[in-house]
Amino acid sequence: IAPALEAIGKIRGLPDLTAFVTGQHRAGTGADILFGIDSNQDYENAQSVITFAGRGALGLPDRDYYTKTDPKSVEIRNKYVEHVARMFQMIGETPDAAKQHAADVMSIETDLAKSMLTRVELRDPHNLFHKVQRTRLQAMTPSIDWNAVFPALGLGGVDTLNVTEPAYFAALETQLRTRPMAPWQSLLRWNVVRDAAPYLSADFVKANFDFYRKYLRGTPEMQPRWRKCVQWVDRDLGEALGQVFVEKTFTPETKARTVTMTREIEGAMERDLKELPWMGDATRQQALLKLHAIVNKIGYPDKWRDYSALKITPDDFAGDADRAISFESHRQLAKIGKPLDRGEWGMTPPTVNAYYDPQMNDINFPAGVLQPPLFDPKMDDAPNYGNTGATIGHELTHGFDDEGRQFDAQGNLRDWWTPKDAQEFQQRADCVSTQYSGYTAVDDIKINGKLTLGEDVADLGGTLLAYYAWKHATEGQQLKPIDGFTPDQRFFVGMAQWACGDMRPELKREMALTNPHSPEQYRINGVVSNMPEFAKAFACKAGQPMVREKPCRVW
Template sequence: MSPTPRRLLSIAVSAVLVAGLGACNAPPSQPPQAAAPKPAPAPSTKPVLGTFGFDTAGMDRSVQPGDDFYMYANGGWMKSTEIPADRSSFNSFTRISLDTEKQVRDLVESAAKDKAATGDLRKVGDYYSAFMDEAGIEAKGVAPLKPQLDAIAAITDAKSLSQEFGSQLRADVDLLNNTDFFTDRPFGVWISQDVNDPSRNVPYFVQGGLGLPDRSFYLEGGRSAEVKKAYQAHVQKVLELAGIADAPAKAQRIVALETEIARVHATQEQTNDVQLGNNPWTQADFATKAPGLDWPTFMQAAGLSNQKDFIVWQPKAVAGISKLATTQPLDTWKDYLAFHAIDRASPFLPKAFADEQFAFYGHTLNGTPQQRDRWKRAVSMTSNVLGEAVGHAYVKRYVDPKTKERAEAMVKNIVAAFGKRIDALAWMSPETKAAAHAKIDNLKVAVAYPDTWRDYGALEVKPDDALGNAQRAELFDYKRNLAKLGATVSHDEWYMTPQTINAVNIPLENRLIFPAAILQPPFFDPNADDAVNYGAIGSVIGHEISHSFDNTGALFDQTGRLHNWWTPADFTKFAAAGQALAAQFSAYKPFPDLSINGKLNLGENIADVAGLATSLDAYHLSQQGKPAQTLEGFTPDQRFFLGFAQAWRGKYRDEALRNAVKTDVHSPGRYRTMTVRNIDAWYDAFAVKPGQAMYLAPEARVKVW
């Protein structure tokens, strides 16, 4: 999940501005952000690319590749690049997003200005216009939120509290595709294929209820304790802005309640363990396994009263939160629910609310100096809520079919290379190899954009109701997901929009998606030579393929079922390689007091190691018969590894980096670049010798696939 809270209303996860990669790599979301006096100078959106597609000016050749390959490839860029004032980080994804954001802005604003626009484009224009109507929002004050606050005030007992909990349930988490486990509502639900029977859909029930990104912020000392104190001040300020009496005492009780919720929450590592998460419950089990809430009332309010079975991902947390519903004072729960309703709605309320939300989530939590311009927030939210409507227009105007064709050809080559790597594994038995081949042979890949587009006909959007539009959009998406229950499983849903700069592996479907927007420099450049493209987008493609065989993906068979297809001896060897890789990454320390969590990041790191090796194989296979050319002073393999390292360049503000290390399943870009230490060809390409800082003895290099 992302290191900042994911709030569909308050911190809309941008369908344009994403930064990460992996089986579900959603990066840190950018909260709506408030103005600050002096913005840092914006970095150039386009590096100075050499003739063959990589940034020679961005290198630092005074650094030896074997001592610090990341700085060798990116040192010049690191010295010259400033993080924009309205961002907590800046990386290759952000660089692409600046251009993509302008393109999407043109589409969205054109729809808003076109009075003759109809259908989905009319909705796109009206959603944007409603959010941009600052005067109208200011005039309404908190009145648009009054019905929800009145419903919370009317809670009188456990039954009506259960009713409110159930009515708030939304499809706002994604366990296996986007690794998004965060919801500030008491619980979240993800509706997808059953891990035990992917021919049917089930609801996955997920822990929630925290305002801070993770339980550790409530339970640890140091900076976490400081953030918790600042959060309590934020809660108080939000209540005061809404005119709620006795705000200081209520804020203290709300944070104390969230601390109790944090105590029952599963950890990040536990939550990322798919086998621990596979807990089938019947609806009747909730009353016996999680007593406290009136579960029939909850299910009725959530639209799930006819659903017989669920998968409960964190059963102890669900039981713990249910118990807290009756052991904590009812008035405290009502204050808690009122605060979160206001906080969640803040971007759609008067400016003081949006500014306060940024002051905490953007500035205090992530170190971002300045709030993003309102039009940027409006574009992001519109593109998120009406993603495929915007995406359809984006594809028509900006996506070259030839780019799609070339990317599909690269995917085919890299999939074939992975198959050859399976054949070459000396430690794997024929039985396990056959099962692995069945999986790779059945892998489905979607590139650029969907064949059919989502229908937004049932979504009501008004040009003068920003908060109502956001609330109806959440409910629309929830009902769309509920409709999957009992329906035939479909394998054509896109979990990312074409304008999303990312990629995803879908383990329950044995399927990959590569949206159009990532097929841009520095990941994919039609003018770059093959070595650079295979190092950049090729390693991304290899990464996503390899997610089907990482420590989580390897537990699913070719149909997407959670099923052990390994011989015991082979799985023991595979697990040992994973443990070695986890230990390797856990030795990296972004801060003196904070190390990379190699266990939390293991799936992504396996995918990086295997994906990079596979893409290099595919590049070599694609060059059969072609002479190896030295270009701009670099051999093909050197250009390949430079393409990889420059794709992962990035800078963080300290606060954001700390949050990412604590909560993100991806290692920061500098450490992802360290993957090269496990690739023999990198040592040969750059003459890396014993005694250099990055050198690993051959027996210490981790080979997973």
């Protein structure tokens, strides 16, 4: 990082600052310094990939860390400033200079954080859609010469872009115009050091771990090197690793069973949409069009990514990390103005997760999430539908949650709901939000039900769809108890087992502020307490904790 630090030291004014930041963006290793330039599908035309300009990175996990006034938040900010100062001393600054420069970093980041949308506000795509001409961006931030930035990034021909948070750029301009250059040099140095710390010598790695993992998340010790290396290979060469993973772990039979299960659950969703008493025919027709347009991606991509342009050198770990990050940054920017690749995946095959993409209108289930103990081909259908089936239903429901429902069958941001049906949906979604807002995440921190609403609706709807699909798939079969559990009980046990685990209190606190998912226990108990099917399976009575007096249901 010495060349970057030397270059920062030579900055004398805004043109120098812009040139340095542009260079970092061009390299890809500092692509979120001050602002972010990326590619994404146009909200009003999902077939088109356009330029997005967004907020820059912060050193703390979320903007609320800078604005909350409770004692713990104040403590975290003080510890953060101490950490920044410590890192500055590690690159050669005196203790007094490091302390002052750390204060400069906190001051700038705080003023920028105040302008950023909250996590809840970010969930509404309309808040992120501000399509403008490049001249308009230049007018928003005249202190940055965008006519130099865009050509340097290979985007000289870009005239139209989406500015996700205009208020952020207004705040950035105010700060650039009113602050002297020295604090900006401190911020740039901090960005360089922070981003590189995981790949530098042991003292930087430990200092980075001590604050971000040990203090903020309560992690007592670093992962062994082999585990970190596996994670980095998956991050940087995921589809190369994925080819080997799929070959070794994912059989054609497993894929075929998953495809069949997915179709059963989509059939359950279709039957539900056709029978919903609160949805009118006009909205119902559009909902069915969207459902039928959803693309199912199971296991791995049809076409593997080509990494031949990425140079990996056995004796240059930090350089390998830089080149991999740069490779991905350039790959993303190269999409702008090109035909949309609907076959691309946003997760690697070994990933134990799944997702729905509202602009692609597809559901994606990597091979990693279709492995025991989550999906076990040797098990009966009940626990497999309860676990993997509920995951499939969860992602399918995302297409119709409070965020996904705003996109149409083609992935365009378009309101296809009648006002009455939108009101009916919101009334049912509010029931879920109120329910989860009553749960305690950790200490005195409640779940933010507005932040977790989409995931909570998907958890509930997905489990219901999986249950109905399992019943439909096994209709007419004489299912027997196994291991002392009835088939229905085995469904719910399977559903609950994906969430076995716990978090340390520090991580629970961070997740409560930043994670759109509720804590695991509520993703299970919050769901089944709304399901009469669960109460019947386990003989729960009215008034008991697992039976809600007024159950919530959206889908």
